[in-house]
Amino acid sequence: MSQLLEPFREAYRNMELLPLLTETALKKFWVEYGTETIEELEQLVEDSPSGDSKIIFAGHRGCGKSTLLAQFGRRMADKYFVVFFSISDSIEMSDVNHINILFAIAVRLMEEAEKQKIKIKPSIKEQFYKWFAKHTRTEIEESQAGVGVGFDLFKIISGKLKADATIRDEIKQEFNRKISDLIARINEIAAVVQGASQKEILVIIDDLDKIDLGVVRQVFEENVKSLFQPNIRVIFTVPISALREVRMAGTLTTETNNQIVIMPVSKLFKQGERYINNSEPISEAIAMLTDVMYKRISRDLIEPEVVKKIIIYSGGVLRELVRITNQCCRICLRLIRRKPDDLDIKINAEVLQEAITNISIDFDTRIGNADYELLQQTYQFFTPNDPKEQRFLDLLHGLYVLEYRNAKLWYDVHPIVTEILQRKGKL
Structure with a gap:
């Protein structure tokens, strides 16, 4: 040999075409870049007049956005309860819509709370478990409000949300008629997690820039008001091409109060x-x-x-x-x-x-x-x-x-x- x-x-x-998301990968391969972009994101998150600002983050595919966002999430974790996830790990990319994005936020909030062992009253946790179990057809026992079970439960729920098109369709059909119920549940979970962690919440959703432009229009133009309703800070990624469309750019500029960050190519x-x-x-x-x-x-x-x-x-x-x-x-x-x-x-x-x-x-x-x-x-x-x-x-x-x-x-x-x-x- x-x-x-x-x-x-x-x-x-x-040389795999994968972002550096783990701490090990970042330590091994991280090179300082995008400093101004990180500073711009930090300014918008830190100086927001309210705790529910929505930020749009765009850039060319492959310019290093995912790695930069992962690094940014770690940097902000001391001050904020950070929930960083890729939409492609939560939902089949061909089936992304504003409702299952919101549902994924709710799932990931609870999953991260369980992962970090945030102390939430068992009775409240059990109430959340049952709500998620009902909508994802996940069987749980009364004892599953116990310590250590929840993280595994939410991994199962996340898996079902990604793999089962029937469940995604049922969630869409139900909350399409009453989106306010889903948003209220997100706000309730966020309030409990924020109270227990003593940190304001920052959600970072990666890989939305990889969905087709037609889906981007449906999510960020036709349903942006619903998507932006939860009372938490959220960073959404979008394709750079979406910001070249006049209507789309106008909508996002208005709805985010011009909180748009574009990561340039070197x-x-x-x-x-x-x-x-x-x-x-x-x-x-x-x-x-x-x-x-x-x-x-x-x-x-x-x-x-x-x-x-x-x-x-x-x-x-x-x-x-x-x-x-x-x-x-x-x-x-x-x-x-x-x-x-x-x-x-x-x-x-x-x-x-x-x-x-x-x-x-x-x-x-x-x-x-x-x-x-x-x-x-x-x-x-x-x-x-x-x-x-x-x-x-x-x-x-x-x-x-x-x-x-x-x-x-x-x-x-x-x-x-x-x-x-x-x-x-x-x-």
Whole structure:
């Protein structure tokens, strides 16, 4: 067996496309980034004139929002009773609506209270247990108000909410007619937990930015008033493309009192400089992303100049940085099996080119002529004719187009997609 096999296996595992949610993962891989974004979130949470503010958090898929929110939740845990959860762990993503989001908040509040062993009177806990059990068809015994049983019970209830479409449909049908009853129950649970913990509540709901735009409209435009009614602080994630729609952005601005935080992509070049020969990327961004790389892969496994190339190909998006390197590790692991005696295998320019070709094919299979025109225009003018056009929003959502912010808002075509356009003679 090659001595390179295990080091590359470890790097491959480290390059999984997963956020850093556990304390162990954060300690191992965390690199300081998004400081201004964390400060902005903290200001909105801390300085809210009431305890029920609603905050919208948006950004490109893969820009590091989930990891940042997990870190933010830990940072706020000394002052607040923090409930952080991914909607994808609570509800089937194709079946998300405002009612089951609210029901998931109620479940997760109780689950976290049980996990932290918050002292709630047994009679009140039993009343909550029975209410949840009734709506999720979970059988409980009278003794389940005892210490230590509740956390397991709510794990079962969470599992049913995610896996059982019939239960989700029944919850929707019941509370669609009396949403005020569900909100009253959330407020009751929140008041009990807040009183017992002596901390105000902060709920952070991750991965709502991954739902389809049509569902986002249904949740955050058509039913936003119901969703925002509970008397607790909540941070909701939404796709960045949703904030390019005039009606949606207007609704969210009004309903949150303009409490919207957008996490920017790491800008590697100033506007237009990426296309200039021999232009140098912004050193601070390169240094931060290089740090990310070397936290996950040994320097011995990758040529230094290739690290910089991967960063530039990523467009500054953390997810893309990890995805490209993951693809490179896969190629090297195959080479190691093919040539077990070759100890010079590492991620070099040739391996990177093969990885970029593979990713290019994935990008290219999902776009057509109409998209090429939009991408050409964005490449040339740093914005399309109509940033609100649905197809452009889809390209933004799918990372074909990246949004950058400095003194002004501008767009660029993903570097790998740029090469596809060049090969096709579109640029």
